[in-house]
Amino acid sequence: MDCHLDIFFLEALLNGLLLAGLLALLALGLNLVFGVIDVVWICYAELVMVGMYGVHYAYKGGLPFIVAAALGIVLVAVAAGLLHVLVIRPVLETAPINQLLVTGGVLFFLQAAATMAFGVEFKNIGISLGSLNVLDMSFSRARILSFVVALVGMLALWLFLTRTYMGTAIRAIAQDRQIMPLMGVDSRRIYLVTSAIGGGLAGLAAGLMVLNYDIYPQIGLQFGPLIFMICVLGGLGSMIGGFVAAFVISQFIAVGSSCFHTEWGYAVAFLFFMIAIFFRPQGLFGAKS
Amino acid sequence: MLELSNVNAGYGAFQALFGLSMRVEAGEAVAVIGANGAGKTTLLRVISGLVPARGGEMTMEGRDLRLTPAHRIVEAGIAHVPESRRLFPRLSVEDNLRMGAFVPAARAKFAERLEYVYALFPRLKERRQQLAGTMSGGEQQMCAIGRALMSGPKLVLLDEPSMGLAPVIVAQVFDLVKRIRSEGYTVLIVEQNVAQVLKVADRAYLLEVGRIKASGRAGDLAASDEIRKAYMGL
Amino acid sequence: MSAPRLSPAALAGLLAVALLPWAVRLFLGDSEKYYLHLLIQILLWSFIYTGWSLMGRFGLTSLGHGAFSGIGAYVTVLLWNFAGVSPWLGIPVAVVAATIVGVLVGYPCFRLRIAGHYFALMTLALTEFVRLCIVGLRDYTGGSLGTQPKRYGDGLSLYAMQFEPDRMLSFYVAFALWLFGLYVWRHVDRSMDRYALDAASQDEDAAASVGIDVTREKLKITALSAAMCALGGAVFGQYQMYIGPDTIAGLGTSLNIVFAVVAGGMWAMLGPTVGAVFTQLLSEGLRVVIQSSGILKSVLGSAALALDSAIYGLLLVLFIIYMPKGIVGTLLERRRQARPARVARAETPPA
Numbered sequence: 074m075d076c077h078l079d080i081f082f083l084e085a086l087l088n089g090l091l092l093a094g095l096l097a098l099l100a101l102g103l104n105l106v107f108g109v110i111d112v113v114w115i116c117y118a119e120l121v122m123v124g125m126y127g128v129h130y131a132y133k134g135g136l137p138f139i140v141a142a143a144l145g146i147v148l149v150a151v152a153a154g155l156l157h158v159l160v161i162r163p164v165l166e167t168a169p170i171n172q173l174l175v176t177g178g179v180l181f182f183l184q185a186a187a188t189m190a191f192g193v194e195f196k197n198i199g200i201s202l203g204s205l206n207v208l209d210m211s212f213s214r215a216r217i218l219s220f221v222v223a224l225v226g227m228l229a230l231w232l233f234l235t236r237t238y239m240g241t242a243i244r245a246i247a248q249d250r251q252i253m254p255l256m257g258v259d260s261r262r263i264y265l266v267t268s269a270i271g272g273g274l275a276g277l278a279a280g281l282m283v284l285n286y287d288i289y290p291q292i293g294l295q296f297g298p299l300i301f302m303i304c305v306l307g308g309l310g311s312m313i314g315g316f317v318a319a320f321v322i323s324q325f326i327a328v329g330s331s332c333f334h335t336e337w338g339y340a341v342a343f344l345f346f347m348i349a350i351f352f353r354p355q356g357l358f359g360a361k362s
Numbered sequence: 363m364l365e366l367s368n369v370n371a372g373y374g375a376f377q378a379l380f381g382l383s384m385r386v387e388a389g390e391a392v393a394v395i396g397a398n399g400a401g402k403t404t405l406l407r408v409i410s411g412l413v414p415a416r417g418g419e420m421t422m423e424g425r426d427l428r429l430t431p432a433h434r435i436v437e438a439g440i441a442h443v444p445e446s447r448r449l450f451p452r453l454s455v456e457d458n459l460r461m462g463a464f465v466p467a468a469r470a471k472f473a474e475r476l477e478y479v480y481a482l483f484p485r486l487k488e489r490r491q492q493l494a495g496t497m498s499g500g501e502q503q504m505c506a507i508g509r510a511l512m513s514g515p516k517l518v519l520l521d522e523p524s525m526g527l528a529p530v531i532v533a534q535v536f537d538l539v540k541r542i543r544s545e546g547y548t549v550l551i552v553e554q555n556v557a558q559v560l561k562v563a564d565r566a567y568l569l570e571v572g573r574i575k576a577s578g579r580a581g582d583l584a585a586s587d588e589i590r591k592a593y594m595g596l
Numbered sequence: 597m598s599a600p601r602l603s604p605a606a607l608a609g610l611l612a613v614a615l616l617p618w619a620v621r622l623f624l625g626d627s628e629k630y631y632l633h634l635l636i637q638i639l640l641w642s643f644i645y646t647g648w649s650l651m652g653r654f655g656l657t658s659l660g661h662g663a664f665s666g667i668g669a670y671v672t673v674l675l676w677n678f679a680g681v682s683p684w685l686g687i688p689v690a691v692v693a694a695t696i697v698g699v700l701v702g703y704p705c706f707r708l709r710i711a712g713h714y715f716a717l718m719t720l721a722l723t724e725f726v727r728l729c730i731v732g733l734r735d736y737t738g739g740s741l742g743t744q745p746k747r748y749g750d751g752l753s754l755y756a757m758q759f760e761p762d763r764m765l766s767f768y769v770a771f772a773l774w775l776f777g778l779y780v781w782r783h784v785d786r787s788m789d790r791y792a793l794d795a796a797s798q799d800e801d802a803a804a805s806v807g808i809d810v811t812r813e814k815l816k817i818t819a820l821s822a823a824m825c826a827l828g829g830a831v832f833g834q835y836q837m838y839i840g841p842d843t844i845a846g847l848g849t850s851l852n853i854v855f856a857v858v859a860g861g862m863w864a865m866l867g868p869t870v871g872a873v874f875t876q877l878l879s880e881g882l883r884v885v886i887q888s889s890g891i892l893k894s895v896l897g898s899a900a901l902a903l904d905s906a907i908y909g910l911l912l913v914l915f916i917i918y919m920p921k922g923i924v925g926t927l928l929e930r931r932r933q934a935r936p937a938r939v940a941r942a943e944t945p946p947a
Binding site for chain 1: 436452461463
Binding site for chain 1: 655657701704708709710712713714716717718720721722723724725728729731732846847848851854855858901902903904905906908909910911912913915916917920
């Protein structure tokens with residue numbers, strides 16, 4: 074396809090913007106966990122995949138979609154809590170890279186477990202919200218809904234982090250873990266809560282993902298690397314950075330995909346990412362160390 | 363109020379405290395003096411549970427501190443102002459104070475105590491929205507003490523409050539210590555600035571390589587030739 | 597450099613490995629092809645793992661080696677399929693290409709001191725970029741379905757470097773490669789670079805202050821490591837006669853490399869090899885056991901196909917939690933702990 078500065082190009086830009094909301098929400102959970110616990114969950118996208126299956130089957134089992142989506146949030150929050158207690162906590166004091174690798178084992182496990190439980194077929198939840206036509210442009214309603222919910226989710230997290238004791242403690246523990254007991258804070262509990270919130274955000278994203286994409290066990294590999302890239306580009310741990318990076322990256326994908334093949338949109342985004350990091354290794358909004 | 367008897371402690375194979383016994387009565391200001399590496403900081407860390415005691419007994423108003431997990435010690439009425447202040451540098455002053463009131467019992471009285479701390483240190487009120495890490499050393503020390511008071515403690519542990527501060531500021535910090543004393547808090551203070559601290563304290567313990575070498579009224583210790591020579595450079 | 601001197605035990609070990617295919621032929625004649633295939637896989641992956649460990653042992657945990665093996669395999673095959681360039685020329689070109697990519701990504705990383713998580717994620721992006729390029733060039737690469745090198749004659753050719761039908765020959769190709777990998781490891785292990793890199797991995801500032809050019813040292817080892825993985829990937833493609841973005845490139849390959857090495861141990865020469873033996877036997881063993889078990893099959897149905905990966909993933913988690921030094925590392929440590937005790941006992945004067 075050719076690239077012209079016309080209405081289709083504008084449509085691509087706006088679709089990129091809508092995609093960015095979802096990507097930013099996905100990046101948010103990972104960013105929170107990394108910023109606070111200093112652990113990278115390589116299996117983060119697989120947690121989202123688990124949530125997608127959860128929402129899918131809850132809905133197919135007869136629950137209203139909104140209830141199914143809420144269940145998805147709880148499911149992934151619990152899964153993330155278990156991940157922290159069973160897998161991360163035992164290696165928390167060892168070399169950081171072990172923490173990254175150990176979640177890589179979980180990635181393989183979750184993929185295989187999903188294959189065993191749900192098969193390799195692509196599954197579609199079968200909800201069509203149709204599309205919205207403005208001028209000659211067409212936007213999927215599911216995507217618009219995702220964008221709005223993602224913004225609301227991010228706002229809710231921001232309020233939680235700045236307005237509550239638990240949220241303040243989550244921000245504080247990222248800055249000085251050793252003295253937390255002097256504040257009467259049990260660090261283990263804060264880490265567990267942080268993990269569960271990170272999982273909850275992944276679960277929220279999962280509920281939106283099922284409206285936009287088919288589910289299959291390997292879906293995590295499709296968008297997992299993208300989420301890591303957004304987090305690093307924004308500055309790991311910086312939530313505003315992750316937000317901005319999501320917008321930058323999604324524009325590359327949307328415009329690249331509309332002009333060329335989808336893979337090239339992604340490939341260009343990754344190339345841009347690598348080059349950008351060479352100029353700003355701490356990320357767009359990361360604190361300079 | 364606070365009573366330690368025969369406490370041992372250390373890190374790994376290294377033992378820092380040997381059979382240490384001491385007590386702090388309600389309303390007192392007690393100083394612990396000694397050279398670098400004598401175990402002063404370790405002593406405070408043992409009391410607030412950051413370093414586990416390896417033997418002996420330790421009680422606060424009859425409550426066994428050795429059976430209390432570190433994050434529960436605050437609830438026993440002990441607040442620790444750690445060495446080099448350790449504020450959360452990228453949190454605002456008010457959020458730092460909020461962290462001081464994290465325990466459920468303190469949350470209920472947050473607004474009231476915040477007013478109290480701001481009245482005690484008006485400078486903090488001016489800077490309430492500023493990031494703590496961007497303040498001067500003396501202001502940070504105020505904030506660290508304020509944070510400790512937010513939990514409504516009975517006993518305040520102060521670890522080297524004058525460390526790393528300019529001489530003019532050091533005098534101000536000892537004024538701060540006097541003020542919280544006069545507010546009725548019991549104070550246990552560790553200092554290398556022996557001459558100054560003995561002026562604020564009622565009693566003092568001299569620590570040498572993890573053992574108590576001398577103890578008594580602050581005035582008596584300040585008058586002792588040995589201490590004047592070894593620790594006050596006179 | 598002096599000719600490598602080998603202890604009698606090492607010589608005997610090498611001889612034993614060299615004679616393995618004959619033992620297979622003698623005792624397992626019926627399924628000779630299958631067992632030789634297993635051995636070849638182990639040796640080829642051992643070589644790639646050894647290449648990864650050259651970097652990994654110095655704290656440079658790369659998730660980008662799937663990119664290097666992918667470049668090695670794809671450049672070689674594409675040159676052969678579309679330009680008729682013999683792998684004898686194609687492989688060197690592929691290795692040089694991978695090395696250049698490694699240096700291009702490595703240089704800024706090392707200059708900017710990108711390390712730990714960031715380095716892992718940077719290299720992960722490289723892997724993903726290369727995978728996307730492979731998929732995107734689907735007119736040449738076959739996209740996600742993969743592609744095959746064009747068979748030359750009956751598939752046995754020196755010119756086309758095709759040897760797959762002769763498993764015995766394939767084994768010795770893989771064996772030679774493996775030996776070469778061990779030689780490189782030993783060479784690095786005894787070089788000054790190793791001490792420089794050890795120092796740099798512990799404290800970069802201190803290393804720089806004693807005159808070590810940290811960036812240069814890291815680049816050297818990265819280039820070597822990338823080149824080895826590319827060579828391994830290329831030979832792997834020639835042996836399998838099939839290359840796909842999921843078998844020789846991509847995040848899955850990168851993670852498998854890291855895991856095998858973690859399981860075997862990255863600080864000892866034979867660690868990566870033991871990792872290859874362990875992971876290949878494990879996945880193969882699990883597959884065989886599960887597929888031959890009627891009960892499992894009837895209970896799980898087609899789901900049994902994924903059971904081995906599930907167990908594999910779980911074992912990796914357990915390995916990192918309970919045996920972070922790997923099999924070889926843990927064994928060596930046990931031996932070291934046992935030895936001083938014995939010495940101490942010997943030195944105690946008799947009463």
